[in-house]
Amino acid sequence: RVWGYIDTSNHLLLPTVLKQSYDFIVVGGGNTGLAVASRLSEDKHKTVLVIEAGTSQVTNAGVSIPAEAGSTFLSDIDWAFYTAPQKKANNRSVYWPRGKMLGGSSGLNFLAWTRPNEADMTSIVNMAGTGASSWSWKHMLSYFKKSESYTSPTANNQGVKRVDVPSVHGHAKVGVSASYPPYLSSQFVGFFKGLRELRVEVDQDLSDGQGEGVSYSASSMDPITRSRETSDTAYIVPIVAGRTNLVVLTSAQATKLTWASKKSGSNVVASGVNFVATAKNHTTLHVTAKAEVILSAGSIQTPQLLELSGVGDPSILNPLGISTVVNLPGVGANLQDHPGVVVVEKLKPAYQSLDNLSGVPLATAVGEYALGQGLLTQELSVLAYLTGSSFLTKAEQAEALALSKTPNAALPKKQQAQMIANLAAGSPVVEFLSINVYFGESASGATNESYISLASCIQHSFSRGSIHISTADPLTAPTIDPSYLQHPFDMFILSKAAQFMRKVAQKTSLSKFISGEAEPGTGVQSECEWEEYVRESIRTEYHPIGTASMMPRAEKGVVDPRLTVYGTSNVRVADLSILPLHVSTHPQSLAYAIGEKAAAMILADHQDC
Numbered sequence: 001r002v003w004g005y006i007d008t009s010n011h012l013l014l015p016t017v018l019k020q021s022y023d024f025i026v027v028g029g030g031n032t033g034l035a036v037a038s039r040l041s042e043d044k045h046k047t048v049l050v051i052e053a054g055t056s057q058v059t060n061a062g063v064s065i066p067a068e069a070g071s072t073f074l075s076d077i078d079w080a081f082y083t084a085p086q087k088k089a090n091n092r093s094v095y096w097p098r099g100k101m102l103g104g105s106s107g108l109n110f111l112a113w114t115r116p117n118e119a120d121m122t123s124i125v126n127m128a129g130t131g132a133s134s135w136s137w138k139h140m141l142s143y144f145k146k147s148e149s150y151t152s153p154t155a156n157n158q159g160v161k162r163v164d165v166p167s168v169h170g171h172a173k174v175g176v177s178a179s180y181p182p183y184l185s186s187q188f189v190g191f192f193k194g195l196r197e198l199r200v201e202v203d204q205d206l207s208d209g210q211g212e213g214v215s216y217s218a219s220s221m222d223p224i225t226r227s228r229e230t231s232d233t234a235y236i237v238p239i240v241a242g243r244t245n246l247v248v249l250t251s252a253q254a255t256k257l258t259w260a261s262k263k264s265g266s267n268v269v270a271s272g273v274n275f276v277a278t279a280k281n282h283t284t285l286h287v288t289a290k291a292e293v294i295l296s297a298g299s300i301q302t303p304q305l306l307e308l309s310g311v312g313d314p315s316i317l318n319p320l321g322i323s324t325v326v327n328l329p330g331v332g333a334n335l336q337d338h339p340g341v342v343v344v345e346k347l348k349p350a351y352q353s354l355d356n357l358s359g360v361p362l363a364t365a366v367g368e369y370a371l372g373q374g375l376l377t378q379e380l381s382v383l384a385y386l387t388g389s390s391f392l393t394k395a396e397q398a399e400a401l402a403l404s405k406t407p408n409a410a411l412p413k414k415q416q417a418q419m420i421a422n423l424a425a426g427s428p429v430v431e432f433l434s435i436n437v438y439f440g441e442s443a444s445g446a447t448n449e450s451y452i453s454l455a456s457c458i459q460h461s462f463s464r465g466s467i468h469i470s471t472a473d474p475l476t477a478p479t480i481d482p483s484y485l486q487h488p489f490d491m492f493i494l495s496k497a498a499q500f501m502r503k504v505a506q507k508t509s510l511s512k513f514i515s516g517e518a519e520p521g522t523g524v525q526s527e528c529e530w531e532e533y534v535r536e537s538i539r540t541e542y543h544p545i546g547t548a549s550m551m552p553r554a555e556k557g558v559v560d561p562r563l564t565v566y567g568t569s570n571v572r573v574a575d576l577s578i579l580p581l582h583v584s585t586h587p588q589s590l591a592y593a594i595g596e597k598a599a600a601m602i603l604a605d606h607q608d609c
C-alpha cells in the first residue's frame with residue numbers, strides 16, 4: 001500500500017492510489033473533511049482516502065501569518081466565487097472567497113475562534129426532527145472540546161486583562177490550537193471601551209454557549225509560533241507519518257459519485273467517486289469506496305456534487321441531461337448567509353494598522369513576528385455579539401419584532417417561528433467586529449492613510465437563497481443566489497447596526513483614534529440614504545450554510561440526524577451545509593465539531609465490518 005500526502009502529479013504513486021480500495025472516501029480536505037478523515041483513520045482496520053481539489057499550503061506565509069489573512073484572496077488557493085446579481089442589492093454580484101487547499105476555508109479565514117449560542121443548537125435540534133437530540137449544546141460540547149487545544153489568555157501590551165471560562169475548553173493532543181495574540185492594537189481597545197460606554201455587557205468567553213456582549217476573541221493560532229492553525233496543520237500533519245491506512249490525495253477535483261447497480265432496500269448505494277486529476281491533464285479517474293462516501297466539499301460544492309450525481313430536484317437535473325437517482329428537492333435550497341455592511345473610519349496618524357505597511361514599520365513587524373510577537377500575530381480580536389436590546393431603541397426593537405413576523409414565501413413558517421423563538425431566547429442578532437485595515441468598497445484605502453473598519457453582520461437572516469448547478473459540466477461553478485435583503489427584517493437590522501457603528505466611532509472613546517469617516521461618509525444621513533448604502537455595499541461574512549440541511553425529508557431536508565443523505569444507504573454529508581438554521585458565531589469551530597461527531601457516528605455504524 002501507499003499512504004500519506006500524494007498529489008495527482010505523482011506519476012509513480014498515483015496508479016497504486018487508484019488500485020487500492022478504501023473503506024471511506026472523504027470528498028473535500030477542508031475544515032470539516034480533514035477532521036473526519038483524521039478521526040476515521042484512528043481505526044487501523046479502516047482505510048481512508050481524502051480527495052481534495054487544492055494542494056498543501058503549509059509553507060505559504062500568506063496562509064500561516066495571521067495578519068496576512070485576506071492577502072490570498074483571488075489567488076489560486078481561492079475558489080473566488082461570485083453570486084448571481086442580487087435583485088434587492090442593486091443587481092450587484094458579490095464576491096464569495098472559499099479556500100481551495102488542504103485545510104479549505106480554515107486556511108483562508110480570519111482565524112476568529114468562537115462557538116454558537118446554546119439557543120442556536122436547540123433550534124437545530126428542533127428543526128432536525130426525530131433522533132436529533134444529540135445535536136444539543138450539552139452533547140456537542142464534548143465534540144467542541146475534543147477538537148480544541150486551548151491556551152488561556154494572558155495580559156498583553158495594552159495592559160488589558162482578558163478573561164475566559166476554562167471549563168468549556170478542550171486540550172486535545174490532536175486538535176486545533178486556539179490562543180490569544182500577544183499584540184492588541186490600541187484602537188481595538190478603544191472599540192471595546194466604546195461599546196462598554198454604550199452599556200454593552202462584557203462577554204467572558206465567546207465559546208461558552210452564552211455569547212452576548214463584547215469580548216476579546218481567541219484565534220485559531222499556535223500559542224508559540226503564532227502561525228495559523230488549519231485543519232491540515234491540526235489534524236493531518238501531526239499524525240500522517242504513522243497512518244498507513246490514510247491517503248490524502250491533492251489536485252483531485254471530484255466530479256460525481258458513481259452508483260452500484262444493486263440497491264440496499266429502496267436506497268441507492270454509492271460505489272465510488274469520479275474525479276479529474278488537475279495536475280495530470282485533467283484526466284478523469286475513479287476510486288472505489290467499500291463502505292461510505294462522505295461529502296465535505298462545503299456549502300457551495302457539496303450540493304453541486306449531489307446534483308451532478310443525480311441527487312436533487314428533477315426539474316433542475318433533467319433539463320441538464322442528468323438522470324434523477326434520488327428525488328431530493330432540498331438539495332441546494334435553504335441557503336443562509338451572514339450578510340454584512342462595513343463603516344470605514346480613518347485613523348489619526350499616530351495609530352498603526354495593517355494599511356500601507358512598508359519600510360521600517362514592516363521590517364519591525366516582520367522581526368517581531370519571527371519572535372512570535374507584534375502586529376502580525378493579530379487578526380480579528382474584539383468581537384461583539386448583540387441582541388436587539390443592546391443597540392436598538394425600545395421602538396426599534398418593537399419594529400424589528402413586527403418585521404420578523406412578515407411572511408416570506410421562501411422561508412418555511414416552521415423555520416420562521418423557530419427563528420423568532422431563538423431570538424427571544426437570547427441568540428444575538430448581529431455581530432459587530434473591528435478590522436485592523438481598510439475593508440471598504442474599493443480594493444484598498446488611500447496611500448498614507450490608516451483605517452479601522454467596523455463591520456455589522458446579521459446572524460439570523462430571514463432571507464433564503466439557493467445554490468444549484470446550471471450545467472452538467474462539473475468544472476463550472478454553480479449558481480449562488482443568497483437572495484440578499486429578500487426579507488425586510490434584514491434591511492432594517494443592517495441599516496440600524498451600521499448606524500450604531502457610526503455612533504461608536506463618533507460618540508465614544510473610540511473617537512479619540514479617528515480623524516474622519518471614509519465610508520459611507522457624511523453624505524449618508526437619512527434612513528433612506530442608509531438603506532441605499534446597505535444595498536450598495538452588502539457583502540458576505542463568508543458563512544454560507546444550509547444547502548444540505550439536516551431536516552425531515554418531507555420538509556425538504558437532505559440528511560437525517562446521522563448525516564446520511566435521504567434515499568442513499570452510504571452517502572453522508574459532513575460540513576456546514578447540514579445546518580438547517582444559522583448560528584450566531586464564526587462557524588469554523590462548529591465545522592470541526594461536526595467533523596468529530598460525524599467520524600464518531602460513522603465508526604460506531606461500522607464497528608463490525
Ligand SMILES: Cc1cc2nc3c(=O)[nH]c(=O)nc-3n(C[C@H](O)[C@H](O)[C@H](O)COP(=O)(O)OP(=O)(O)OC[C@H]3O[C@@H](n4cnc5c(N)ncnc54)[C@H](O)[C@@H]3O)c2cc1C
Nearest residue numbers: 028030031032053104105109110111112254298576586588
Ligand atoms: C474569507 C473567509 C473568512 C472567514 N473567517 C472566519 C473566521 O474568522 N472564523 C470562523 O470561525 N470562520 C470563518 N470563516 C468561515 C469558515 O472558515 C468556514 O465556514 C468553514 O471553514 C467551512 O468549512 P467546510 O468544511 O464546510 O468547508 P471548507 O473548509 O471550505 O472545505 C471544503 C473543501 O472542499 C474542497 N472541494 C470543494 N469541491 C471539491 C471537489 N469537487 N473535489 C475535491 N475537493 C473539493 C475545497 O477545496 C475545500 O478544501 C471564514 C471563511 C472565509 C472564506
